Amino acid sequence: MVATDVDGTLIDDDEQVSPRTKAAVDALIADGVPFVLATGRPPRWIDRVIDGLGYAPLCVCANGAVIYDSANDRILSTQTLGVDTLSWLAELSESLLPGCGLATERVGSSAHDAATPQFVSSPEYEHAWLNPDDTAVSRAEVIAAPAIKMLIRLAGAQSADMRAILEPHLSGRADLTYSTDNGLIELSAPGVTKATGLATVAQRLGVQHSALIAFGDMPNDVPMLKLAGHGVAMANAHHEAKSAADEVAAATNHHDGVARVLERWWL
Numbered sequence: 001m002v003a004t005d006v007d008g009t010l011i012d013d014d015e016q017v018s019p020r021t022k023a024a025v026d027a028l029i030a031d032g033v034p035f036v037l038a039t040g041r042p043p044r045w046i047d048r049v050i051d052g053l054g055y056a057p058l059c060v061c062a063n064g065a066v067i068y069d070s071a072n073d074r075i076l077s078t079q080t081l082g083v084d085t086l087s088w089l090a091e092l093s094e095s096l097l098p099g100c101g102l103a104t105e106r107v108g109s110s111a112h113d114a115a116t117p118q119f120v121s122s123p124e125y126e127h128a129w130l131n132p133d134d135t136a137v138s139r140a141e142v143i144a145a146p147a148i149k150m151l152i153r154l155a156g157a158q159s160a161d162m163r164a165i166l167e168p169h170l171s172g173r174a175d176l177t178y179s180t181d182n183g184l185i186e187l188s189a190p191g192v193t194k195a196t197g198l199a200t201v202a203q204r205l206g207v208q209h210s211a212l213i214a215f216g217d218m219p220n221d222v223p224m225l226k227l228a229g230h231g232v233a234m235a236n237a238h239h240e241a242k243s244a245a246d247e248v249a250a251a252t253n254h255h256d257g258v259a260r261v262l263e264r265w266w267l
Contacts, residue, residue, distance in 0.1 A: 001207040002028055003060070003198055003224065004258055006039040006049055007179070008217040009234055013254045017052030024259040025053055027266035034205050036060065038194045040179040040186065040220055042148070043068040043075065043111035044118060044133075058204075063177060063220050064197030065148035065188050066107055073110045077200070079189045080146040085173055087143050089187055093152045096165050100154040101125030102139060104147035126155045128184040150174070150187040157183040177220040181238075186220070195223035215249075215258050216241050232261055 002025075004010045012018055017025075029035055037049065038060040046068065050056050056071035067076040081089070081104075090102055101124035108116035119132075122139040154162055159178035162185045167176045174187040194216075202209060214221075214228035217237040222244040225231030233245035236252040249257035 001034040001036060001202060001205060001211060002213045002215075002262070003036040003038045003201075003228070004215040005194075005217060005221050006037055006041060008236060008253050009215050009221075010037070010258055011049065011052070011253065015048070017049065018256055018259070020256045021259040022053060024262040024266060025055065028262060029055060031266060033266075034058070034207065036198065036201055037070075038064075038198055038214070038216075038221075038224055042066070042105050042118065043070070043107060046070055046111065058201055060194055060197035060201060062105060062107070062148045063179075063186060063188050064192045064194045064223075067197060067200055068111065070111075073112075075107055075109055075111075078107055078148055079192050080148055081150060081174060081187065081189050082146055083143060086147060086150060089150055089170075089174060090139070090143050092169055093166060096169065097152060097154050097157075097162060099124070100152050102142050103134060103151040103153065104142050104145075105149040105151065106145060106147050121151075125151075125153050128153060128180055128182045148188070152185050152187070154183045159183060159185055179218045179220045193223035194221060195227040198224050198227060213261075215261070216245075217253065232258075234258075 035057050040063045043061050059068040061068050065079045103121035103125050106118050117135045119134040120137045121134040122142050159181050178185045210229035212228040213230045214224045215232045217234040219240045221241050225244040231245040232247045233241040234249050234257045242248050251257040
């Protein structure tokens with residue numbers, strides 16, 4: 001099985017799947033090898049990747065909290081943070097990271113379930129990316145329903161510094177990671193990582209972890225890089241991802257780093 005992160009790994013800096021990457025993925029799929037996306041993205045942000053691949057894979061979304069069948073647009077499983085935990089995390093974060101904004105990611109029965117406001121943010125939340133698709137609500141509403149992920153944003157801060165401040169106080173009530181250095185950390189239910197999501201998919205498909213090749217670039221990829229029989233960090237990867245990997249790709253995401261590795265086995 002081949003599993004890959006999306007941003008900074010599979011897609012280039014223009015958020016495109018390159019022709020070379022698509023050809024490599026086409027070759028392994030034609031060979032009967034399962035191909036899985038493992039991403040911090042929620043299911044609703046998968047469509048563009050599917051369009052670029054021309055293939056709809058099983059997806060581990062929200063850093064392992066969601067297993068999504070993109071071919072049938074169906075959420076297969078979720079693991080959430082409960083309301084009590086969200087409330088505790090909000091108070092803790094605001095105490096330790098003054099001025100931070102809060103957001104939560106929810107999911108319905110499909111990627112674009114209109115009955116569920118999927119990304120809600122407090123008035124203090126400043127986005128770390130362009131073209132956000134959030135619903136601005138009160139702070140109370142942000143933590144009023146179970147969530148697959150809580151996001152803590154502190155503009156101008158470094159994500160690693162935020163992690164260092166908050167993580168020692170979590171008391172095992174949430175898992176913390178980050179996928180950008182731009183002052184944004186992400187909290188999931190305890191024990192939920194890309195590795196646990198991939199382990200679920202591997203069991204579903206009857207694949208041994210030793211037969212898994214995984215690609216990633218950021219700290220949220222570290223658990224799956226360690227889980228895989230062969231973990232590959234991109235040339236542009238964060239130092240934590242490189243340290244966790246069995247191999248560092250010779251090229252970045254913008255220069256077909258994933259394809260160059262896959263072409264050893266699938267040409």
